[in-house]
Amino acid sequence: MALVNTKKMFEMAYKNGYAIGAFNVNNMEITQGIIEAVAEEKAPLILQVSKGGREYASLSYLRAIIDVVVEENPDIPIAINLDHGDTFETCKQFVDAGFTSVMIDASSKPFEENIEITKQVVEYAHPRDVVVEAELGQLGGIEEEVVGVDDVDTHVADPEQVQEFVEKSGCDSLAIACGTSHGAYKFKTAPTLAFDVIEEIQKRLPGFPLVMHGSSSVLKEFVDLINKYGGQMPNAMGVPEEMVSRASKMGMCKVNIDTDLRLALTSKIRQVFAEIPSEFDPRKYLGPGREAIKEMVKHKLHVVGCAGKAAECR
Ligand code: G3H
Ligand code: 13P
Ligand code: ZN
Numbered sequence: 001m002a003l004v005n006t007k008k009m010f011e012m013a014y015k016n017g018y019a020i021g022a023f024n025v026n027n028m029e030i031t032q033g034i035i036e037a038v039a040e041e042k043a044p045l046i047l048q049v050s051k052g053g054r055e056y057a058s059l060s061y062l063r064a065i066i067d068v069v070v071e072e073n074p075d076i077p078i079a080i081n082l083d084h085g086d087t088f089e090t091c092k093q094f095v096d097a098g099f100t101s102v103m104i105d106a107s108s109k110p111f112e113e114n115i116e117i118t119k120q121v122v123e124y125a126h127p128r129d130v131v132v133e134a135e136l137g138q139l140g141g142i143e144e145e146v147v148g149v150d151d152v153d154t155h156v157a158d159p160e161q162v163q164e165f166v167e168k169s170g171c172d173s174l175a176i177a178c179g180t181s182h183g184a185y186k187f188k189t190a191p192t193l194a195f196d197v198i199e200e201i202q203k204r205l206p207g208f209p210l211v212m213h214g215s216s217s218v219l220k221e222f223v224d225l226i227n228k229y230g231g232q233m234p235n236a237m238g239v240p241e242e243m244v245s246r247a248s249k250m251g252m253c254k255v256n257i258d259t260d261l262r263l264a265l266t267s268k269i270r271q272v273f274a275e276i277p278s279e280f281d282p283r284k285y286l287g288p289g290r291e292a293i294k295e296m297v298k299h300k301l302h303v304v305g306c307a308g309k310a311a312e313c314r
Contacts, residue, residue, distance in 0.1 A: 001314065003070055005100040005131045006079045009044045009313045010173060010209040010253040016312070018305030019212070019248035022046035023297060024083060024258040026053045028065055029286050030265070033293025035069045038076060043301045044313035045076055046101070046254060048083040051090065059097055077313045081133065083256070091121045095130050103175070107135040111161065118169035126170075133254070136165050137177030139214055159200040166205055173209040173254060176201065178247075180214035184223070184236040184259050193243050195250070202251045209253035216259035217241045217303075222267045229270035241303045248304045255304045261293050268292040 009020050025031045025047050038045045047069070049062050070078055081101035082094035091102040104121040106114040118134040125132050137157035157176035166174055179193040180186060201210065218238030226233055238259070248255055272285040279285065301307040 003100050004077045012312050013253040017249040019255040022256045029290040033290040037294045037297035041301045041307040042310045043306045046079045048081040050083040088120050101131045103133040105135045115169045122170040131172040133173045134171035135175040139181050156194045163204045175211040182214045187237045211254040212252045213256045215255045222263040225267035229274040264292040264296040265289040
């Protein structure tokens with residue numbers, strides 16, 4: 001099946017109380033690890049490319065890799081999304097490159113300006129059958145290309161503004177700040193998410209798909225492996241998986257996970273280097289790294305609940 005946009009996926013996810021996993025791709029091994037997991041678990045899939053991903057690998061290489069994925073997996077509905085597009089121009093480039101979904105992240109701009117930029121992207125994308133994700137409120141944490149704020153609590157989205165934003169901008173889905181942040185250091189104290197805010201937004205906008213960024217759980221097992229084999233990641237902390245599962249049943253139809261895949265890959269590569277110091281064949285460490293990504297993604301598909309849902313999303 002050809003690439004699809006996220007409309008049907010979100011409709012089914014919302015109706016049946018699960019989320020679609022959205023995973024970032026930056027090279028062939030990451031992409032292969034993801035698709036092998038998704039194929040085994042018969043899940044729908046959103047692959048996404050950030051501006052940083054484009055700069056690292058180039059859009060033409062990533063598009064070619066994704067084309068192979070689509071061709072070899074005709075039974076899986078696959079959408080490709082620009083992650084955190086910063087300007088209209090960036091979004092336009094990705095629409096023109098055949099992406100079926102683009103995110104315009106103008107969340108750092110004033111409210112009215114965010115609406116205007118989002119509207120502009122919607123007007124370009126919709127006639128081309130491309131859906132638009134927007135963002136409201138600022139996520140905490142600092143990550144390459146994605147700079148958020150430190151004080152998460154004061155940046156949780158305001159349900160009233162969310163309603164106005166969706167109505168005025170015409171976006172198809174919305175990432176809302178609800179306590180998560182990007183990267184491996186999400187909380188300094190006990191993790192909490194603003195479930196009351198998510199619930200209130202759902203009441204105001206029934207059926208409207210929300211998106212949760214910063215959904216990695218930073219699993220202790222992987223941080224421990226990294227630290228054991230020479231890494232330094234003290235105090236790393238993510239969103240507990242039971243919270244991710246709970247949000248996935250509450251209209252968070254798309255759950256973005258990147259950091260957990262990075263941790264899986266890095267921990268395995270570190271382990272190979274530490275245990276076999278003479279190894280210098282990239283296939284001997286990238287191969288196990290790819291396998292670690294596959295296992296991580298298989299696990300995440302159950303956390304968000306979309307394992308086995310490929311057929312109903314077609
Ligand atoms: O939202 C952040 C994603 O993890 C992408 O990160 O901008 O470093 O590619 P990146
Ligand atoms: P994590 O850093 O929690 O994996 O979040 C990724 C993300 O939100 C990509 O847009
Ligand atoms: Zn994000």
